[in-house]
Amino acid sequence: MTAVKTVVELLVGNVENVIVGKTREVQLAVVGLLCQGHLLIEDVPGVGKTMLAHSLAKSIGCTFSRIQFTPDMLPSDVTGVSIFNQQSREFEFRPGPIMAQIVLTDEINRATPKTQAALLEAMEEAQVTVDGVTHKLDQPFMVLATQNPIEYEGTFPLPEAQLDRFLLRLHLGYPSTSDEIKVLESQQFVHPIHQLGQVIRVEELLAAQEAVRHIYVDPRVKSYIVDIVGRTRVHPEVYLGASPRGSLALHRTGQARAGLHGRDYVIPDDVKVLAEAALAHRIIVGPAARMKDLSAREVVRDILETTPVPGGDVSRRS
Numbered sequence: 001m002t003a004v005k006t007v008v009e010l011l012v013g014n015v016e017n018v019i020v021g022k023t024r025e026v027q028l029a030v031v032g033l034l035c036q037g038h039l040l041i042e043d044v045p046g047v048g049k050t051m052l053a054h055s056l057a058k059s060i061g062c063t064f065s066r067i068q069f070t071p072d073m074l075p076s077d078v079t080g081v082s083i084f085n086q087q088s089r090e091f092e093f094r095p096g097p098i099m100a101q102i103v104l105t106d107e108i109n110r111a112t113p114k115t116q117a118a119l120l121e122a123m124e125e126a127q128v129t130v131d132g133v134t135h136k137l138d139q140p141f142m143v144l145a146t147q148n149p150i151e152y153e154g155t156f157p158l159p160e161a162q163l164d165r166f167l168l169r170l171h172l173g174y175p176s177t178s179d180e181i182k183v184l185e186s187q188q189f190v191h192p193i194h195q196l197g198q199v200i201r202v203e204e205l206l207a208a209q210e211a212v213r214h215i216y217v218d219p220r221v222k223s224y225i226v227d228i229v230g231r232t233r234v235h236p237e238v239y240l241g242a243s244p245r246g247s248l249a250l251h252r253t254g255q256a257r258a259g260l261h262g263r264d265y266v267i268p269d270d271v272k273v274l275a276e277a278a279l280a281h282r283i284i285v286g287p288a289a290r291m292k293d294l295s296a297r298e299v300v301r302d303i304l305e306t307t308p309v310p311g312g313d314v315s316r317r318s
Contacts, residue, residue: 035255285299
């Protein structure tokens with residue numbers, strides 16, 4: 001697991017040259033990358049959502065594209081389109097911005113449901129089908145979608161089926177006073193993103209992704225994961241709990257966090273730390289909870305406090 005830890009440290013350290021004071025959030029983004037998952041970043045404008053995606057791409061040497069969603073955008077604006085070439089008398093595929101490796105979909109909830117749905121095949125199958133022809137996406141492939149939680153006028157809320165496709169939901173938040181001063185100083189002459197270099201090769205990242213899949217998860221930890229997710233389905237304040245995809249998300253991200261800390265096994269603390277980011281966006285709270293201003297994140301915290309944590313040595317393999 002030393003190689004995985006080294007990859008994570010290099011990525012996090014490099015991205016933090018641009019994203020100041022958000023170590024936990026940057027680590028979560030790298031965890032998502034190691035799991036070959038996609039991120040939903042929900043926060044106010046100007047806190048570094050775009051720069052986080054761009055920094056990850058530059059750190060790995062991947063292709064990067066940014067899609068600014070608007071209500072008049074068509075699915076073909078995302079996936080690409082076939083154009084008839086009069087000289088060759090054949091249709092030629094012109095790839096859309098989704099064909100990059102790290103894709104930032106900015107303000108995803110401003111697009112119509114039809115355009116939002118154009119992302120689903122790419123996110124789930126790592127491929128795009130246009131006019132009956134399937135085009136494979138280069139690996140690694142990751143979508144980082146953003147949405148503004150404050151401004152809802154002229155937006156189309158993401159359906160639960162689409163929210164469930166995102167491995168983690170992040171909140172960057174405002175920087176502290178000292179960190180904001182560092183941001184001012186770092187951007188006085190040139191933005192640090194322009195000086196950011198590649199720190200790992202794509203092959204090293206792909207090897208780390210494969211290594212993470214082999215990290216050991218004790219049966220007691222698996223039961224702990226399923227217990228937590230199961231409690232979201234019977235919680236009195238929850239209308240709709242997390243699906244089995246939530247269990248898979250906790251399992252996979254737990255493996256990645258173990259690798260981040262140089263372990264070849266998952267511990268219950270990995271699950272507890274990741275539960276809110278992995279489950280809260282998959283839960284719909286009931287009308288009574290909304291009346292009490294109770295959020296899904298608070299429900300997850302309540303479940304973690306009441307769920308028995310497995311004891312004993314979880315690093316042993318039978």
